[in-house]
Amino acid sequence: MCSSDLANDLHLIGCAHRELGEYIEALAAFQEARAIFKKLKEVINVARCDQKIAHCYIALGDGESGLVAAQKSLDVFVTAHDSTRETYSLYELGKAQIISGQEEEGLNTLDRVLEVVSENENKDFEFILEIERKIAGVLHKLGRDEEADEIERRINSIAEIVEPD
Secondary structure (H helix, E strand, O other): OOHHHHHHHHHHHHHHHHHOOOHHHHHHHHHHHHHHHHHOOOHHHHHHHHHHHHHHHHHOOOHHHHHHHHHHHHHHHHHOOOHHHHHHHHHHHHHHHHHOOOHHHHHHHHHHHHHHHHHOOOOOHHHHHHHHHHHHHHHHHOOOHHHHHHHHHHHHHHHHHHOOO
C-alpha cells in the first residue's frame, strides 16, 4: 500500500471515530494521516486533517490546541481560495475562540460563517441551525438574552420542519 493510500485510510478511520464521538482515537488517526500527507507535500490534505484535528480538540475541550489547528487549516484554504473548506475551518476557529474565553471574537467569527452559509443558493439548514445555536449560547453567556431568545425562537420554527421528531 502506498503512503497516500495509507494516509487516506487513516483519515477515513479518523472520520469514523469522530462520528462515534471517539475523539481521542480520531485525533490520533488524523495526526498520523497529517504526518504522512505532510511528507508527501499534499497541502490540501494536511489542511483537511488540521480542520478535523481542530474539531477533535474542541470536542475534548482544548480550545487552545483547537485554535492552532483551525488557524492552520484556515490559512491553507484561504490561500487556496477553497471557500467551502474555508467556511468549515472558520466555524472550527469560532468554536475554539469561544471555548478559549474569546467569546466576542468567536461570536464575530460565527457571524461571518453564518453570513457565508446563508448566502448559498442551496441552504444547509441543519448547518445554519447548528451555527445559530452556538451564537445563541454565546449571547446568553454574554448576558444578551433578548438577542439569544429571538434566535432560539427562529431556530424552533425551522427545527420543527427539518429535524426528525
